[in-house]
Amino acid sequence: MSWWKNATVYQIYPASFKDSNGDGIGDIPGIHAQLDYIESLGVDAIWLCPMYDSPQHDMGYDISNYEAVYPPYGTVKDVEALIEACHERGMRILLDLVINHTSHEHAWFKESRSSKNNHKRDWYIWRPAKYDADGTRQPPNNWRSCFGGSVWEWDEETQEYYLHLFAPQQPDLNWENPATRAAIYESAMEFWLRKGIDGFRVDTVNM
Structure with missing residues (x-):
């Protein structure tokens, strides 16, 4: 045993x-x-x-x-x-x-969010925004974080959302x-x- x-x-x-x-x-x-x-x-x-x-x-x-x-x-x-x-x-x-x-301060994530073309971009989970009939930006879906609020955080620099099942400061790794x-x-x-x-x-x- x-x-x-x-x-x-x-x-x-x-x-x-x-x-x-x-x-x-x-x-x-x-x-x-x-x-x-x-x-x-x-x-x-x-x-x-x-x-x-x-x-x-x-x-x-x-x-x-x-x-x-x-x-x-x-x-x-x-x-x-x-x-x-x-x-x-x-x-x-x-x-x-x-x-x-x-952490969002990990070197991997800093690279991932630096550019859509960065080789570590796909190390985390990124998705484009959706837009409603009024043209207002919306997250990819309605999933809720374990800590409250959306699991999606908008990144102004690269104009996409990243996934965080916990806090926005804790971006999810892409295990795929x-x-x-x-x-x-x-x-x-x-x-x-x-x-x-x-x-x-x-x-x-x-x-």
Whole structure:
């Protein structure tokens, strides 16, 4: 049987767990400092909520760089040290895998929205406007965002709408594009697997 089916997993929001440097924000070194306590609870694995670099419009679920850590939380080296310390105590470590969307500040989206001819345009989901009988611009359909309002956000620069099932700052990735998939696998998954993490908790898996 797979270990995770019967494991006791301890979820940690970095921002609110333990502040190691007195700046009022929890951080990775703070988690590291409490591993003996977590181990004493009989925990098999810790699940680390998003610690990636992010403008923090949605508690870090709007990721601007999968391969970097949100600076107030620490550094990639801090995460590497945390991984090693977990393994020394016989615990596993899981990261949140947030790959339905990125931040609108991710380099991929900045390229995608820069031009309709950009090679990353199709990495996200873009659609032209519709127009009613009065010539008023309308979104492609009436779908509603999980956070309220339309799932479509107008981009003035390229004169099209992009899809966001969550916040406008969280444009949806186009999983139908093989190049997008390959980039996600490399940047969001393989980068961290090579550093020794034991798996992922898949966010918005039902999307």
